[in-house]
Amino acid sequence: MATSPTSAGLSSTYQRMRGVSPPDGIDQVEIEHRGHPPPLSITELSQTAQRALAVGASIAWMLVSSSLILVNKHLMSNDGFHYPMALSGLGMGFSALASWLVCKVFRWVDAKKSISLRFYMTRIVPVGLFMALTLHFGNVVYLYLTVSFIQMLKAFTPIITMIALFMTALETPTRQLISSVMLIAVGTAIASYGEVNFSIIGVACMFASESFEATRLVMTQIVLVGLKFNAVEGLMYMAPACFAWLLLGSIVLEGQLILQEGGLQLIAAKPLLYMTAAALGFAVNALAYVVIQTGSSLTLKVLGTVKNAVVVWLGILMFAEVVTPLQGFGYLMSLIGFGIYNYIKLRPKTPERSYKSIPAEDVEQPGPETVKGLT
Numbered sequence: 538m539a540t541s542p543t544s545a546g547l548s549s550t551y552q553r554m555r556g557v558s559p560p561d562g563i564d565q566v567e568i569e570h571r572g573h574p575p576p577l578s579i580t581e582l583s584q585t586a587q588r589a590l591a592v593g594a595s596i597a598w599m600l601v602s603s604s605l606i607l608v609n610k611h612l613m614s615n616d617g618f619h620y621p622m623a624l625s626g627l628g629m630g631f632s633a634l635a636s637w638l639v640c641k642v643f644r645w646v647d648a649k650k651s652i653s654l655r656f657y658m659t660r661i662v663p664v665g666l667f668m669a670l671t672l673h674f675g676n677v678v679y680l681y682l683t684v685s686f687i688q689m690l691k692a693f694t695p696i697i698t699m700i701a702l703f704m705t706a707l708e709t710p711t712r713q714l715i716s717s718v719m720l721i722a723v724g725t726a727i728a729s730y731g732e733v734n735f736s737i738i739g740v741a742c743m744f745a746s747e748s749f750e751a752t753r754l755v756m757t758q759i760v761l762v763g764l765k766f767n768a769v770e771g772l773m774y775m776a777p778a779c780f781a782w783l784l785l786g787s788i789v790l791e792g793q794l795i796l797q798e799g800g801l802q803l804i805a806a807k808p809l810l811y812m813t814a815a816a817l818g819f820a821v822n823a824l825a826y827v828v829i830q831t832g833s834s835l836t837l838k839v840l841g842t843v844k845n846a847v848v849v850w851l852g853i854l855m856f857a858e859v860v861t862p863l864q865g866f867g868y869l870m871s872l873i874g875f876g877i878y879n880y881i882k883l884r885p886k887t888p889e890r891s892y893k894s895i896p897a898e899d900v901e902q903p904g905p906e907t908v909k910g911l912t
Contacts, residue, residue: 591831598824598837599844605817606684606848607855612814613679618803620791621676625669626783627811628818633776635819640773646826648770657774660760665778667753673783674746681739684852685860688845689728690743692721692871695878697744698751705755713881720874727867733859768826772819838879842872 612618640648652661678687696718702708729735766774787795795801804811828837849868852858860868 587831590827591836594824594827594831595836595840598821598828599840599847601817601820601824602841602844603848603851605814605821606688607851608810608814608817609676610679610684610852610856612811613676616803616807616810618800619680619798620787620795620800621680622673622783622787623791623795623800624676624814625672626780626787628815629669629672629776629780629783631812631815632772632819632822633780635816636769636773636776636822639769639823646767646769648773650766650770652774657778661774662778662781664753664756664760665775666782667749667756668775668779669782669786670749671746671753672779673786674742674749677742678739678746681736681742683732683734683858684856685849685858686728686732686734686864687743688848688852689864689868689871690725690740691747691845692868692875693725693744694747694750695875696722697747698754701748701751701755705759707755707758711881714878717874717877717881721871721878722874724867724870724872724874728864728871729867731861731864731867733861768822768829772822842875842879846872 609624612624613621618624639645682690699708699710699714699718703710708714729740791800825837828840849860853860
């Protein structure tokens with residue numbers, strides 16, 4: 538099941554982007570659950586243990602993320618499960634359940650925030666719609682494009698995101714920023730020109746996925762800015778909304794085809810494979826959280842770039858995909874531009890804009906648990 542290209546829920550990149558503080562009316566509280574010890578913080582581990590955990594999580598994230606891409610490609614192209622919205626829905630349904638168990642039942646992740654139903658319906662559900670569209674079109678491309686070419690096109694995402702930020706006045710264009718994205722654009726154009734199995738439908742779906750992802754990020758920055766969810770906690774709130782949209786869309790658009798073409802029989806014949814694919818989607822987000830906690834968001838971005846390059850070679854080895862020298866040159870140019878873009882984006886910024894606070898009535902009052910305010 539595909540995950541959001543940002544793969545870290547409501548990532549710290551946008552939380553730190555403007556130097557904002559939590560909006561008025563959001564109470565961050567530390568809850569002492571009766572009979573349950575508080576979760577162990579990663580920062581409480583020894584320095585050696587943290588380094589070992591960082592290395593292990595980084596390697597695991599790259600392996601799991603790459604495996605998810607290859608499994609999705611296999612299910613969509615080779616196994617005959619041609620229902621991208623249903624496939625995304627399976628992953629989001631599993632993620633919704635797993636993240637709730639991790640945060641609320643086992644309490645392996647410290648989830649401190651509580652939000653009202655009105656806030657959830659008016660702010661999180663709309664963001665979930667664009668997350669669902671991102672995942673849907675992100676899976677559709679596996680029907681038309683090679684794994685290698687898909688990874689190359691992902692380098693184009695910063696350009697669409699930057700345009701969306703410029704249009705909403707959330708980002709000020711600079712010469713360096715424009716130069717980096719232009720390098721990405723030229724490299725992607727060269728890589729596309731050198732692609733042997735070029736499909737206009739596949740490229741259109743890929744750009745649609747990236748456009749919806751950019752919209753989701755902008756909406757997240759405007760609507761949910763200040764709610765500093767970690768990846769798993771954010772997934773606990775976002776995944777149910779995304780799953781609901783995907784379920785509705787799958788019933789309307791794919792339901793009849795699934796029944797006629799035996800889509801349910803495919804799942805029944807290989808339940809372990811589909812369950813594994815669903816679990817991989819959640820694992821990507823959970824491991825991203827650990828990587829950010831033990832390293833930084835920059836670490837995750839660097840690993841993502843390396844992972845995409847590795848997946849290009851895996852596509853060549855596992856699916857006999859062809860990458861021409863011209864295509865490889867274009868992809869290398871895109872990677873250089875992508876590296877410069879990330880360097881610019883992660884430099885310290887000064888606050889440029891304030892946002893409307895979240896109304897106090899949108900925050901649920903604490904329950905019977907003993908609550909003490911964080912210092």
